[in-house]
Amino acid sequence: MATKSAPDSTRRSERSRRAIYDAAMDLVTEVGYGKLTIEAIAARAGVGKQTIYRWWPSKGAVLLDAFLDLGAQATQEASDAAGHETTQYEIPDTGDLETDLKNVVRSTIDEFKNPKYDAPWRALAAEGMINPELSAEYVEKLLEPSLQLFVKRLEIAKEAGQVAPHVDPRIALELWSGPLAQRWLQRTGPLTHEYGDKLVEYALYGIAPR
Template structure:
């Protein structure tokens, strides 16, 4: 008779954690942040409330970790060469530097368009963004853990471009990246017009070329 094998508690914990992530993201997308509760997440995930409170101190902590995990998985899928080494905050990934700044920026903005249009990402991103506007603590955490590491990648690439003489010597990389990111965010938040690759390319052309005629 084969010896009895004890259940793998770490595997069970991983399954439960993944179920909680999925439940939290699904509920915040369906019902919004405020109507999502620990009880609802636990019921959807098929775990006890005490399991969630053992791992996280609050609903906000559950949702933030679930969203960061989702963002890391999306980045890993977009960067398969990185394998399993993805950092949760996205810091392991960089914007490519092929020497062609416009092409590199268009590549990353197109990927951002795809991410914002992905139903799995859009609903929780929109819910957490909206709640972060009225909940200063949640908004600050959202910026610190997700946005700032991503924006730092733009700063690094734009600094390299400036050193290569591809940007004005007095160009501020932080302001420059806002010229790229803000239009996408504005159109996405307000749903004014479709978010497309062509629009992303145009943003890059306008940001790098300016709007005034050149001699």
């Protein structure tokens, strides 16, 4: 008589987690963060809300992990396409700092304008303003790792004599990343590649006559 194998709880948990991520990302786009609830996520994912509360303390925490997972998936897809382990937002070093920075800023603008990223990104940014714990986790796990890639590229440029020795790369990158994020978040103007290019140019060369 054949015996049935015991259910794989790890696999079942992973399926539930994946369903919760998908539900959170879909719902925040459909109804907005204000109307997003744990109950709605649970119903869409086909799990009990206690399952969600067992893993996350709030809807913001669910959304942050879902967004991080989306980035991890994109990184894995990039690695598979390249045939080796890679970083999704890896900044190339072609020897031309201006071109390298413009290319990455343009890619960032494309992501900001991508509906798949826009709604959850805005939700996390807004929630972070009133939730210090989520904000700290957002900065640590999502924002700062991306900014450190710019730091690394600028440090390489310093060694090559393309950036002044006294420049702090972590502060310098805010000359374009700050205005870019502000325009996207507050919708103060069109978010275009041309705008991103100007930010890089002003950061590298300043606005005073040379």
